[in-house]
Amino acid sequence: MIPLTEEQQMLQAMVRRMAREKLKPRAAEIDNTGEFPWDIVELFRENGLFGIHFPEEYGGSGGGVVDLCLAVEEVAQGCSDAAVILAGQALGSKLILLSGSEEQKRKYLPRIASGEFIPAFALTEPGAGSDNVSMQSRAVRDGDYYVINGRKIFITHADVADIFTLFAKTDPEKKARGISAFIINKGTPGLGIGKIEKKMAHKGNHACEVILEDVRVPRENLVGAEGEGFMEAMKILTTSRPVTAARAVGLAQVALDEAVAYAKTRVQFGQPIAKFQGIQFMLADMAIKVEAARQLVYNAAFLADRDYKSKEAQRASSMAKCFATDTAMQVTCDAVQVFGGYGYMREYPVERLMREAKVTQIVEGTNQVQRVVIARALLED
Ligand SMILES: Cc1cc2nc3c(=O)[nH]c(=O)nc-3n(C[C@H](O)[C@H](O)[C@H](O)COP(=O)(O)OP(=O)(O)OC[C@H]3O[C@@H](n4cnc5c(N)ncnc54)[C@H](O)[C@@H]3O)c2cc1C
Known part of the structure; x- marks a missing residue:
């Protein structure tokens, strides 16, 4: 094992205790009811777990992937559904953290780090899973906006998400280099949540269809350069x-x-x-x-x-x-x-x-x- 800092050891011990005392008793119940565990979101908010991997300037505790892995491993020992919440928070925000503009980081990361915002990562489509590049979703430039049409499936937390990092083709000819990433806010007209899948496990974290019908996204919500997403x-x-x-x-x-x-x-x-x-x-x-x-x-x-x-x-x-x-x-x-x-x-x-x-x-x-x-x-x- 790589040597852990004192802070990392403290984090590990704190989350281990939380997993044993608060998460483990909830695991079977969440599996039975299939309800999204808002109480666990609240617990993570109170203990600052959503901000583990964000720099302090964006409201986080300045840790990295190692710190997040330590927390997720411990959480999973108590309740894997809870671990999906923590891991999903990271996946849904990583693109903004690593490729977003300074303005996007300041606007979204502190609210994700505090747990106020739940993000979702929307890449997979019905005909494009492992072969993501064959996705059909299209984003067409219209002045200061992109107009997005398409359909995503199996999107974890789509039903509770406040923002989506979503991928669509801006230039289909260019294949992988013609796909761009966007931040889409909940409630944007044309953005709908479709079927919620019945799953084998992790029933508290819903995997949903996301439907995009003429969704107008401002240009400033493009993450990174066009075609680089x-x-x-x-x-x-x-x-x-x-x-x-x-x-x-x-x-x-x-x-x-x-x-x-x-x-x-x-x-x-x-x-x-x-x-x-x-x-x-x-x-x-x-x-x-x-x-x-x-x-x-x-x-x-x-x-x-x-x-x-x-x-x-x-x-x-x-x-x-x-x-x-x-x-x-x-x-x-x-x-x-x-x-x-x-x-x-x-x-x-x-x-x-x-x-x-x-x-x-x-x-x-x-x-x-x-x-x-x-x-x-x-x-x-
Ligand atoms: C519970 C759940 C939650 C999910 N959450 C999200 C989410 O939040 N956001 C999101 O974007 N997606 C999400 N996904 C989608 C997930 O990432 C895809 O299911 C996954 O990438 C596989 O795609 P697919 O299901 O279309 O399978 P396919 O790509 O159709 O694969 C079918 C089989 O073919 C194999 N295969 C495919 N290509 C090759 C190859 N080149 N060589 C060898 N074998 C190959 C695969 O390994 C697999 O065994 C989720 C899926 C599940 C089940």
Whole structure:
């Protein structure tokens, strides 16, 4: 593990306590009701968690990707739905933070850092998931405005978002270099929220369709230069993939802890199942993977903080995302196995952890896409 500063250790301890005392008791309930947990948003606001990765001049606490990963890993050990809120806040604001104009930063970042504003990141379309460049949404210049038409899907927090960082083509001929990024405020005429998906897990965080019909966005809401939005977003993912990976490490860690505790108490053949070497080897393999994933995550976060545009950081970020989320899937699945039939039942937490782990292999570039990125870097060198 990279050495942590005193502040980072304090942050980790504070969030760990919060996760144990306030978040863990809410996890199953949120999964059952599917309601967005405003109480957790309030808790994060009160404790300044939304501003962790923002510079102090924009209302944050001056931390970076490492700090955010530490918090998200701990939060995920209490409640993965809560971790999605924190990670989503970062993803929805990163483009403004790293590519926005000074005016945009001053206007939006303090309100995001305080938790007053919830941002959403709107890239995916029905026909354009991994292949984002084939998106159909169009932004056409009209004087001092852009007029945007299109449809986005699976947009996390769209139903509660105050602002959207949204991507649309300004010059379809130029493919990736013809996609621009915009900030769109809630309530802008023509911006609508469509279908809310019924999901496998993380039911408190809704994934929604976003419909854009002649949405007029002022020119000053263009983020970065016209045609550069998508290229910037791809680089920015280097800073957000370690965060998703940290969420996966948190999920895997709690699954391991649950499995160890259960193995010590469940008695079969007259002894705790932890006495069986078959179970011991499973637990050992789970622990090895969790620790290896954690090391990759914090290395990637450290490199992203140092220079997120470097090839080294990009490759490390894809490796961490891929390995940590595959680990979360494997380890949560193994935890269900250690619990036997009880693990399959809603009464115990491990089946929920397994459902929650799955999406981490899909979002922010599927793990196949991460492997494409890693292989491309290997073959280029
Ligand atoms: C719960 C949830 C929340 C989400 N939140 C957001 C959000 O807030 N904002 C947002 O913009 N998007 C969001 N997404 C969308 C997510 O980023 C996409 O689902 C993801 O990028 C994959 O796109 P797709 O679903 O269209 O799958 P596809 O791209 O159709 O992929 C299908 C399969 O093909 C594989 N595949 C595709 N291309 C290749 C290739 N070149 N080589 C090998 N295999 C390949 C994929 O790995 C996958 O296994 C969310 C998705 C989910 C499930």
